[in-house]
Amino acid sequence: MPGLNIFKSLFSFALVIMLSACGAPQSEVASNEQEKMTPQALPQAVPRAELTPVNKVDITTTEYAILAPDYLPTGWTTFAFTNRGGQEHFVAMYRLVEGKTIEDQLRDVAPAFDPIMQGLRSGEMTKADIGPFLEQNVPDWGLQMTWVGGAGLLSNGHSVEATFNIDKPGIYLLECYVKAPDGQWHTLMGMLHQIQVHPGPTEQELPDATHNLTVANTGISGPEVVKAGKHTFRIDIGENPPGFLPYDLHLAKLEEGTDLQQVYFWMDWTNVGGLRAPAPVTFLGGIEQMRAGNHGYVSVDLAPGNYLWVSEVNAANINMPFVVIE
Ligand SMILES: [Cu+2]
Numbered sequence: 001m002p003g004l005n006i007f008k009s010l011f012s013f014a015l016v017i018m019l020s021a022c023g024a025p026q027s028e029v030a031s032n033e034q035e036k037m038t039p040q041a042l043p044q045a046v047p048r049a050e051l052t053p054v055n056k057v058d059i060t061t062t063e064y065a066i067l068a069p070d071y072l073p074t075g076w077t078t079f080a081f082t083n084r085g086g087q088e089h090f091v092a093m094y095r096l097v098e099g100k101t102i103e104d105q106l107r108d109v110a111p112a113f114d115p116i117m118q119g120l121r122s123g124e125m126t127k128a129d130i131g132p133f134l135e136q137n138v139p140d141w142g143l144q145m146t147w148v149g150g151a152g153l154l155s156n157g158h159s160v161e162a163t164f165n166i167d168k169p170g171i172y173l174l175e176c177y178v179k180a181p182d183g184q185w186h187t188l189m190g191m192l193h194q195i196q197v198h199p200g201p202t203e204q205e206l207p208d209a210t211h212n213l214t215v216a217n218t219g220i221s222g223p224e225v226v227k228a229g230k231h232t233f234r235i236d237i238g239e240n241p242p243g244f245l246p247y248d249l250h251l252a253k254l255e256e257g258t259d260l261q262q263v264y265f266w267m268d269w270t271n272v273g274g275l276r277a278p279a280p281v282t283f284l285g286g287i288e289q290m291r292a293g294n295h296g297y298v299s300v301d302l303a304p305g306n307y308l309w310v311s312e313v314n315a316a317n318i319n320m321p322f323v324v325i326e
Pocket of ligand 1: 090177
């Protein structure tokens with residue numbers, strides 16, 4: 001349903017155990033083909049000693065704020081994300097069209113989403129009305145932000161590291177558009193934060209991935225069993241879904257009796273009750289929306305149990321359960 005995806009984009013609002021865990025350090029020019037080579041054979045454009053470390057940034061969420069820097073350099077960036085709120089939060093990052101700022105977003109784009117949810121709750125609107133409503137009530141530039149990543153859904157009291165590439169200077173926003181228990185958007189309650197990005201390093205040392213995941217229109221490919229412990233998942237966005245909003249990928253801990261259909265329903269903000277706190281599962285982080293061809297990393301410490309990778313976009317199809325063993 002393209003209209004819905006457009007709406008979403010307007011709502012400025014990722015038994016084979018890869019035990020060969022520690023690959024060689026990769027410069028950002030490393031290709032997938034290169035990754036398949038042995039560590040000894042991996043060509044490097046720049047010696048490791050000359051690579052700049054990934055920029056590590058502390059990000060904290062509360063109700064209702066995103067505590068983050070106001071300025072950052074371009075380049076690979078790790079969000080060391082802690083959720084100190086009581087509700088689920090995420091931190092999606094996108095670049096605005098040149099010349100636009102958080103003031104423009106708050107005045108011209110974000111408010112359009114309130115009447116939509118009110119209309120959906122009351123039954124006066126259906127999902128089919130969302131796209132046309134936004135086309136009439138949001139300027140074109142509101143459709144044209146560039147999603148670069150950020151840290152995925154995180155339950156209260158948890159921490160995670162998400163690494164992604166901020167590729168160009170510009171005005172970026174961090175946003176959480178989870179809904180409060182009363183249905184109000186976190187965005188409009190204070191969870192929109194502007195970051196001005198200036199030119200940074202070009203050759204950086206990227207995380208060593210222990211596992212690889214790829215998100216495509218047919219689903220998610222990756223390991224179905226992993227060992228307990230600290231892991232860094234490399235998440236490649238292989239394709240874009242139909243419509244405007246690219247894929248993201250979130251990690252959820254499944255419990256005995258977790259209703260997967262309920263989880264998939266919850267991932268879709270256009271559902272009344274969708275993305276509305278509290279979530280039906282514990283979220284452990286993830287990577288936020290990125291266009292096809294990009295990738296990011298999620299570093300988490302996993303205890304034995306059952307888990308789920310799931311995207312906000314088309315969650316009923318773009319998901320993959322996996323098991324963590326001793
Ligand atoms: Cu939030």
